[in-house]
Amino acid sequence: MNDRDLDLLLSQPLAEPADDGFSARVLARLAQSGSRIARLEGMAYGVTAAVVVAALALSNLGGAIARVTPLLVTSQPLGIAVAALVVTGAFLRWSWAR
Amino acid sequence: MTETELASRVAKSGDAVAFAELVGLTQGRVRAFLMRLTRGERALADDLAQETYLEAHRKLAQYRGDGAFAGWLIRIAWSRFQMHLRARGQAPEELDDTLPAPLHDPSHKLDLERAMARLSAPERAALTLCYAMEYSHAEAAALLALPLGTVKSHVTRGREKLRALLGDGKVAS
Numbered sequence: 001m002n003d004r005d006l007d008l009l010l011s012q013p014l015a016e017p018a019d020d021g022f023s024a025r026v027l028a029r030l031a032q033s034g035s036r037i038a039r040l041e042g043m044a045y046g047v048t049a050a051v052v053v054a055a056l057a058l059s060n061l062g063g064a065i066a067r068v069t070p071l072l073v074t075s076q077p078l079g080i081a082v083a084a085l086v087v088t089g090a091f092l093r094w095s096w097a098r
Numbered sequence: 099m100t101e102t103e104l105a106s107r108v109a110k111s112g113d114a115v116a117f118a119e120l121v122g123l124t125q126g127r128v129r130a131f132l133m134r135l136t137r138g139e140r141a142l143a144d145d146l147a148q149e150t151y152l153e154a155h156r157k158l159a160q161y162r163g164d165g166a167f168a169g170w171l172i173r174i175a176w177s178r179f180q181m182h183l184r185a186r187g188q189a190p191e192e193l194d195d196t197l198p199a200p201l202h203d204p205s206h207k208l209d210l211e212r213a214m215a216r217l218s219a220p221e222r223a224a225l226t227l228c229y230a231m232e233y234s235h236a237e238a239a240a241l242l243a244l245p246l247g248t249v250k251s252h253v254t255r256g257r258e259k260l261r262a263l264l265g266d267g268k269v270a271s
Contacts, residue, residue: 017140
């Protein structure tokens with residue numbers, strides 16, 4: 001086989017398969033994985049909130065931080081919980097996007 | 099609406115209809131490329147294509163619209179294929195000499211697929227992108243994340259092996 005024949009043969013376009021439900025299967029998997037992620041996120045938020053509340057209640061961490069930052073005394077436990085949730089959410093979204 | 103416009107619409111608003119349209123527009127090219135890489139294993143090619151689209155959907159925000167959307171998908175498909183090879187404990191450079199040699203079909207079409215199947219994965223990918231899919235060597239290098247010189251040598255070596263395989267059915271490794 002000479003160069004020209006080989007070039008011609010290689011340059012033939014690939015035979016593209018018909019869709020045959022492929023797109024629908026992709027969209028179904030996408031919907032499935034979206035709801036799985038939402039469930040995981042919900043669980044992660046719940047667990048994080050529970051751990052933070054338990055840690056604040058059981059240890060005197062809240063009091064210690066409150067003594068250092070007296071101005072935040074009223075909102076500090078809530079602030080920590082919110083910060084933990086924000087960090088958890090950001091981490092989940094970051095790892096999902098990778 | 100072009101593929102790039104559809105992609106930016108999905109990235110901005112998560113428009114599921116636009117994504118469905120994108121899949122429909124591009125699936126033929128992506129699956130055909132993966133069929134060539136997987137040596138015609140259709141089920142495997144389709145699994146990898148599905149993973150390609152799921153990953154593309156997750157990463158759409160990273161698509162900057164600076165090249166054809168199908169090219170971006172091809173890049174993801176190639177990386178998925180490499181992950182698959184690694185999971186199987188296979189190196190992409192490995193040649194498969196266990197496959198039958200070409201049959202010498204007068205149209206050469208079947209011969210080409212059989213001969214292609216005996217090349218290494220990067221050789222198959224480089225030849226497919228540069229000939230059947232009409233990408234330049236530089237574009238193929240970007241899609242395969244390989245240096246330009248490496249792509250050129252995959253093309254040259256792949257062609258030599260094909261010529262030998264299509265000529266006498268034997269190839270020097």
